[in-house]
Amino acid sequence: MTEQAVSILSYLFVPGDSARKMEKALESGAGALILDLEDAVGPDAKGAARDLVAAFLGKPAPMPRLVRVNALDTGLTEADIAATAGAGPAGYVLPKAEGRDDIEALSRLMDRHGAAAECGVLVIATETVRAVRALLSQDWSHPRLTGMAWGGEDLAADLGASANRGPDGHYHSPFRFARDAMLFAAKSAGVAAIDSVFTDFRDEAGLAAEAETAAGCGFDGKLAIHPAQVAPIHQAFTPTDAQIDWARRVVSAMAQAGDGVARLDGKMLDRPHLKQAQAILKRAEAVDGGRRQDPTARPQRAQP
Template sequence: MTSRPVRSILFVPGDSERKIARSAESGTDAVIFDMEDSVHPDRKAAARDITAAALATPLPARRFVRVNSLESGYFEADIAILAAAPPEVVMLPKCGSLDDIRVASDAMAAAGLPAETVRLLPVATETARAVRNLMRSDWSHPRLYGLTWGAEDISADIGAFANRVEGRYEGVFALARDLCLLAAREAGVLAFDTAFTDVRDLDGCRAEATAAYRAGFDGKLAIHPAQVSAINEAFTPSEAQVDWARRVIAALDASGEGVALLDGRMIDMPHQRNAERILRAVEPSGN
């Protein structure tokens, strides 16, 4: 798998050749061809054909696909078209448990998509069942690439009329976001923040992406090309952060004791882990 980090993941309707072509100019780290919510039921077959063709075409960005959910009636047909030109990652919407991950992984294996090269990115908070399962079980799985979350579907599932107050998630939605991050870290995989839905408010998108990076997320979903640069900027460490990270690693390596002094302050293993996270964002890694 390519070593470039994934800060931004741009959704593109899988049935729109024009928007797929435009996505190549966005600067996104990954394009996700969407065969689920952005595609009308009458266009599902067309989306499979267009997505299959797009997967076989070189792109500057990494190629992901969002299939339809396990219970949708479209999942098996979606998976079947991926074998000819497999994506790096399959996003599984409305994933409610580790059992759903296992079912999807088995279906992918049966369709000729090896776990080593085609990974899973579940959307892990779109139902009350999913959020409760994030609280009480470990979602680790060999095919898991990362976890992400969504606020719109769970709003409908629990009967909420809004998921934000004064621009901030609250209640169940803040809990779902935090649980997604914690579950990803428990599983040892990446965590991606949900999309910022107001495509006109780029300052708001930038602020939310910056907060997500500060909280520990590895990247963020985008629903419009205009959001990509703000997200990439937010998830790119500053020169000062990179310099600090390199000095932390060097100081701890030189001490040989797990603790060291840096600029008069004691540093130890938690500082090293944060330093390593910063460096993973700017230096080659396996993700």
């Protein structure tokens, strides 16, 4: 997993047909922007949106910018890439990805139109039933793959489900299954695992709770649909001072023990604890820039 992928805590979707919203997004503090040529843009506006996105990519920005192209089965993907690859996006977001073959197909289009070698691919990998099944049966690893994300809206349509969440706001079981499958596939591929959007951007408490849970489960960041969601996401995914202190003490205790087992605060420690501590410290180092992006005070969560 690249250090840049680890340090990106929030990915903010921005409509590709609005120059005003793209310019405004530069002030959002988001870890990365996803310039959307798919769902946010109507069929008659695709061409104009490509031109706007290419022009926007030609200007400096404080964060990486990715382009969400239209799905491979639309016949629009190559035109999206042809119009934007030369402008130097940090990566492409592929919706409705159903396996490594789709990543390879997108990569070939990127090569054909001169995308830089470091231009990566972030797939949204749970939007069809076929994709969810592939998460458990395929290795999604690919040289261009930098991250995997999931979403429940399109999957609900493919399942014929009337809702993806219950009255309590929690996902129904098929969608939790898809989320978990994507997490396992991303970790297996060694790329960033990105949690889905929280669609009610006015519910900050709900967003914070969902982001906290995702961070605790091992996700590396979260998709966002509104600038107001950026700060709560950063807060949830940035290790707290208490967690960092715990991790440092674990590493020290294990080093002093020397035999693979140690004691700390009356509890036994072994190799899994060391691995967890090292991951916390790696994330803390990688997202140091993210702390500066989000200077708001962070509540102290309990140490692991």
